[in-house]
Amino acid sequence: QSVLTQPPSVSGAPGQRVTISCTGSSSNIGAGFDVHWYQQLPGTAPKLLIYINNNRPSGVPDRFSGSKSGTSASLAITGLQADDEADYYCQSYDTSLSAHVFGAGTKVTVL
Amino acid sequence: EVQLLESGGGLVQPGGSLRLSCAASGFTFNNYAMSWVRQAPGKGLEWVSAIGGSGGETYYADSVKGRFTISRDNSKNTLYLQMNSLRAEDTATYYCAKESRYCRGSTCYDYFDYWGQGTLVTVSS
Numbered sequence: 001q002s003v004l005t006q007p008p009s010v011s012g013a014p015g016q017r018v019t020i021s022c023t024g025s026s027s028n029i030g031a032g033f034d035v036h037w038y039q040q041l042p043g044t045a046p047k048l049l050i051y052i053n054n055n056r057p058s059g060v061p062d063r064f065s066g067s068k069s070g071t072s073a074s075l076a077i078t079g080l081q082a083d084d085e086a087d088y089y090c091q092s093y094d095t096s097l098s099a100h101v102f103g104a105g106t107k108v109t110v111l
Numbered sequence: 112e113v114q115l116l117e118s119g120g121g122l123v124q125p126g127g128s129l130r131l132s133c134a135a136s137g138f139t140f141n142n143y144a145m146s147w148v149r150q151a152p153g154k155g156l157e158w159v160s161a162i163g164g165s166g167g168e169t170y171y172a173d174s175v176k177g178r179f180t181i182s183r184d185n186s187k188n189t190l191y192l193q194m195n196s197l198r199a200e201d202t203a204t205y206y207c208a209k210e211s212r213y214c215r216g217s218t219c220y221d222y223f224d225y226w227g228q229g230t231l232v233t234v235s236s
Contacts, residue, residue: 002155036222038156045206045226046148046156052213057224089156093220099172100146100158100221 003028004090006103012080013111020106022073022090028101030071033093037066037075040087040105049088050075082110113137113225115207120230127197127234133190133207133227141165141185144210144221147192149203150229157203160192161210161221175201197234204229 005023012018022035029035037050048057050066053073063079073092077084090103119131133145147159160181161170169181180193190207208223 034220034222038223045228046223047226048222048224051211051222051224091156091222097173098170100161102156102158105155 002104003094003097003101004092004103006088006090006106008104009107009109011109011111014080014082016080017076017078018080018108019077020075020088020090020108022075022103024071024073024092024094026071027096028071028092028094029068029073031095033095035066035068035073036091037064038089038091040089041083042086046089077108080108080110084108085110113209115209115225115227117205117207117227117230120205120232122233122235123197124236125198125234128193128195129197129232131192131194131205131207131230131232133192135188135190135207135209138209140183140188144168144212145183145190146208146210146221146223147181147190147205148208148223148226149201149205149232151200151203154203159205162190194232197232199234202232202234204231 010018034052038046039049040046053068054066087105089105094101114136116134146161162181178196182191206229207227209225210221211224
């Protein structure tokens, strides 16, 4: 059972917008810890997608955006493309566990 | 260009030991904390351990505390993970990850900005 809760899967047609939620608690996101997002394409290592809630590393398209409010965060992908098919993970820090924590991951499928 | 190259994975029997290495290049290694993150087959990501830039501070997930030891050799730009008393549930791909630190006031936070390609550890008899 992951400390951060994500939906197992989301899907959308090319060009559509999808969102992935990441729900935490008062010991992680709700305690003020930031949320970071990683994209893992099939058979590859994770890659940083969004850092500190809503910042994109160089090279990440602005179709990807993040937000955080209260005990939750969200990743939005607009203009969905076939090569966005991947697993997406949120990550934060949990003060009760004294550990970095990840969500279980969300598989994005482009219909 | 930042590069992280893990090695040392393989098949080991339950109760056995293994040492993973991660060779780093493309950045000033001793300026950055590093972590190990693992992924069991078909499962999600799990943070395992972290070490400060000087090697003086180490942190572990409860699942590996007392069995795994993280270390680094800054003269060789290499990160290590010594894994002892291995269990079947330690079977996973192990990634090394560079941490990027930012601070707000007196509190600092980290995220993982670069990842290696991973090395597979299989614990089985």
